[in-house]
Amino acid sequence: xxxxxxxxxxxxxxxxxxxxxxxKQQDKQLEPHVNPKELxxxxxxxxxxxxxxxxxxxxxxxxxxQVSTEETIExxxxxQDINNSVEKESSISEVKKxxxxxxxxxxxxxxKMKDLKIPKNSQPDVVSFIMKATLSKTDGDRENASNLxxxxxxxxxxxxxxxxxxxxxxxxxxxxxxxxxxxxxxxHLSEFVARAVANDIVxxxxxxxxxxxxxxxFLLILQQLSHVKGKEWLTCQLExxxxxxxxxxxxxxxxxxQLADILETRGLSYLMPLLRxxxxxxxxxSKEESSPAVVFKWIKENVDPSLTTSKGFVFLLxxxxxRHVSRKVRQECNDDKKVAEAEKEGxxxxxxxxxxxxxxxxxxxxxxxxxxxxxxxxxxxxxxxLLTWFNSLYDDEVVEDEVFLKWxxxxxxxxxxxxxxxxxxxxxxxxLAETEADEEEDEDNDEENPEED
Numbered sequence: 001x002x003x004x005x006x007x008x009x010x011x012x013x014x015x016x017x018x019x020x021x022x023x024k025q026q027d028k029q030l031e032p033h034v035n036p037k038e039l040x041x042x043x044x045x046x047x048x049x050x051x052x053x054x055x056x057x058x059x060x061x062x063x064x065x066q067v068s069t070e071e072t073i074e075x076x077x078x079x080q081d082i083n084n085s086v087e088k089e090s091s092i093s094e095v096k097k098x099x100x101x102x103x104x105x106x107x108x109x110x111x112k113m114k115d116l117k118i119p120k121n122s123q124p125d126v127v128s129f130i131m132k133a134t135l136s137k138t139d140g141d142r143e144n145a146s147n148l149x150x151x152x153x154x155x156x157x158x159x160x161x162x163x164x165x166x167x168x169x170x171x172x173x174x175x176x177x178x179x180x181x182x183x184x185x186x187x188h189l190s191e192f193v194a195r196a197v198a199n200d201i202v203x204x205x206x207x208x209x210x211x212x213x214x215x216x217x218f219l220l221i222l223q224q225l226s227h228v229k230g231k232e233w234l235t236c237q238l239e240x241x242x243x244x245x246x247x248x249x250x251x252x253x254x255x256x257x258q259l260a261d262i263l264e265t266r267g268l269s270y271l272m273p274l275l276r277x278x279x280x281x282x283x284x285x286s287k288e289e290s291s292p293a294v295v296f297k298w299i300k301e302n303v304d305p306s307l308t309t310s311k312g313f314v315f316l317l318x319x320x321x322x323r324h325v326s327r328k329v330r331q332e333c334n335d336d337k338k339v340a341e342a343e344k345e346g347x348x349x350x351x352x353x354x355x356x357x358x359x360x361x362x363x364x365x366x367x368x369x370x371x372x373x374x375x376x377x378x379x380x381x382x383x384x385x386l387l388t389w390f391n392s393l394y395d396d397e398v399v400e401d402e403v404f405l406k407w408x409x410x411x412x413x414x415x416x417x418x419x420x421x422x423x424x425x426x427x428x429x430x431x432l433a434e435t436e437a438d439e440e441e442d443e444d445n446d447e448e449n450p451e452e453d
Contacts, residue, residue: 040116040118040122040126041125041126041129043116044113044116044126044129044130045129045133047104047109047112047113048109048130048133048134048145051104051106051109051141051144051145051148106144106147106148106151107151109148110148110151110152110155110157113152113157113158114155114157118158123158123159123163124163124166124167124170125167125170126158127149127158127159127163127164127167128167128168128170128171130145130148130149131145131149131167131168131171131189131192132171132178133145135178135182135185135188135189136181136182136188142188142191142192143191143195145192146191146192146195146196147195149164149192149195149196149201150195150196150199150201153199153201159201160201161201161202161206164196164201164202165202165206165210168189168192168193168210168211169210171189172189172210172211172214175214186214186216186217186220187220189217190211190217190220190221190223190224191224193207193210193211193217193221194207194220194221194224194225194228195224195228197221197225198225198228198229203241204225204237204238204241204243205241205243207221208243208248212248215248215249215250216248218248219248219262219266219268222234222238222266222268222271223266223267223268225237226267226268231270234271235270235271238271245259245263245271245272246259249262256275256278256279257279259272259275260272260275260276260278260279261279263275263276264276273304273307274307274310274312274313274316277302277303277307277313277316278316278319278320280298280302281295281298281299281316281317281320282320282323282324284298285320285321285324286324292349292350292352292353295350295353296353296356299317308357309357309361309364311363311364311367313357314357314358314364314367314368314371315367315368315370315371315374316371317354317357317371318354318367318368318371318372319371319372319374319375321347321350321353321354322347322371322372322375322389323375323378325343325346325347325350326343326346326375326379326385328346329342329343329346330382336383336384339384340384340388343385343388343389343392344388344391344392347389347392347393347396348392348396351392351396351398354368354393354398355396355397355398358398358399362400362402362403362406365398365399365400365403366403366406366407366410368393368398368399369390369393369399369403369404369407370407370412370414370415372386372389372390373386373415373417373418373421374415374416374417376389376417376420376421376424377415377416377417377420377421381417381420381421381424384424385424386421386424386425387424387425387428390404390425390428391428394432401432401435401436402436404429404432405429405432405433405436408422408426408429
């Protein structure tokens with residue numbers, strides 16, 4: 001009988017082979033679970049580390065001469081004595097100028113991020129992670145991070161409008177904790193938003209919606225945009241977006257004087273130049289020594305000539321003067337008839353000033369009438385107020401007849417109170433229209449029947 005000795009060993013080998021996949025499965029179960037999103041963020045963190053600016057040695061050392069003076073030179077000593085007493089000790093030293101440089105370029109990092117194939121649901125986390133990682137770093141690091149986001153956006157990778165806005169909202173929700181580590185976090189986040197606006201990732205209006213509850217972030221964004229894109233660009237964007245800067249301020253600060261001061265402090269007065277002019281003009285008019293001549297001189301010295309021909313300037317000029325005259329008169333007098341007479345005299349003192357800015361300019365004259373309508377609306381149309389003002393400008397020929405009639409027919413929702421204004425001056429306007437018609441008829445008769453010599 002032949003016994004095959006290898007049978008037992010073969011069976012043992014087979015058992016060992018069977019255990020191998022089981023062991024692998026058990027080992028796999030023992031491995032800690034790795035969140036795919038966390039894995040992506042770790043890889044991003046490594047890439048950002050290569051983007052962070054680090055000091056490197058300059059290959060060419062700069063040789064400087066250090067000069068020290070051992071004696072103190074008394075003031076007033078002659079030049080020759082100074083030269084004799086000063087001993088220069090020169091020493092040569094090699095100073096290595098610190099150079100900041102990143103290990104990888106923005107383009108290289110973008111390519112590596114492309115290879116990561118980041119899932120859509122992880123993109124907001126990645127973008128907020130990039131910003132958060134550089135918030136407390138240098139200005140150069142934050143600029144690099146912004147440039148990376150812009151580069152990714154241009155390539156259609158990771159960053160788009162929705163992703164960016166979601167990322168900013170996420171960081172803003174953590175603002176209190178972030179401020180514990182970085183007191184300038186609002187400023188630094190504003191830099192990211194400003195560069196996103198400058199590169200068409202989000203609009204200026206959208207940036208306001210993002211940070212509206214986090215004053216003064218929108219003003220910080222405007223300051224950054226002013227620096228990055230320039231005054232002309234920002235002015236145009238603000239006008240196009242029709243953003244009301246007054247609404248940006250906290251409710252307790254929402255007045256023209258406060259807004260003018262805040263814009264001036266932040267170097268943004270150029271966005272609303274008439275606001276500062278109005279504030280300063282009101283202050284000037286409130287002074288006892290103020291007079292039409294003083295006001296005219298101030299305007300010539302302080303207001304850009306290009307502004308004085310604008311509707312905005314004419315509106316504020318007439319508004320300020322009418323408020324000034326009315327307030328002064330009504331503080332001193334209560335009788336309606338005396339008030340009307342005093343207001344007419346007060347306006348008359350400013351006639352030459354007012355006329356100098358609207359003479360022979362009918363569109364600006366129409367603006368002047370709307371300014372008076374708006375002021376009367378502010379004070380709830382006291383009896384006879386607007387009629388007195390219209391009469392004054394008519395009698396002193398500040399506003400031409402046809403402009404009054406054009407105002408009557410014109411529809412403009414930008415200026416409140418038109419219905420009440422018409423109620424107060426409608427009879428006078430009917431009289432004016434009839435007078436105009438009679439004058440035109442007389443002129444026609446004169447042309448048909450010229451006088452013979």
